[in-house]
Amino acid sequence: MDYLWAFLIGGGICLIGQALIDYTRLTPARILVIFVVAGVVLTALGWYEPLVDFAGAGATVPLTGFGYLLAEGVRRSVDSGGLLGAFTGGLGASAAGLEAVMIMGLIVAVLFKRGDKTT
């Protein structure tokens, strides 16, 4: 059952992204920024957490989930470390993902041949 909700909610969030692509002239970079910031705002309002409990990866895998991770990390850090936590929680919570992405970017750039096709 959790797979069905992950599929429906995850697919639904991507559907919003597709609407932005089809009906606005927003670039992919802008869409990703909007999704991350939206994730932070929705988490701050307390609306995203229920979605995560309900849909699991369906809510955490889309980039709004990255925003959720940042906001959650900040909230936990402020709870445990006070105001300084506002400036350490975000990167702290997302460190593993960001490091993975940078290291993989480097490894792939070293090991793989770049495609010559123009896209």
Next chain:
Amino acid sequence: MNITNKEYGEITKRRSPNTKAGLSFTKAFLFGGAICVVGEAFLNLYTHLGFTRIDSGTLTSMTLIFIAAILTGLKLYDKMSKHGGAGTLVPITGFANAVVAPALEYKTEGYILGVGAKMFTIAGPVIVYGIAASALYGILYYIMR
């Protein structure tokens, strides 16, 4: 050529074929949903192996990033994106692709200003505005809790 942005937009809109909105929506939904199902499977796997809820989520993200990076290197993610649209852009795999693809593509400009700098073309703004928003939330939360 003296045409305004607005006119140009109208011309391109008139000239470009009517996008089959229904099809692009269906594909985005299917691709996005499928990637999340893969994520859910890894989440369940790591939870089953005894990791905490938070660690399982982190490991799931890292696994999806790893897979997306390899698929990007093999030029398979680009092929998927042509069909998936937002379904392959919005999940964390799309974020990984947005980092790895320019890193590989700009290898010709060297490892410092090519690979090292260009991998942040899209990831940079995402990280900057995400962190800024979360820090702002942290300050408000500190004041209001």
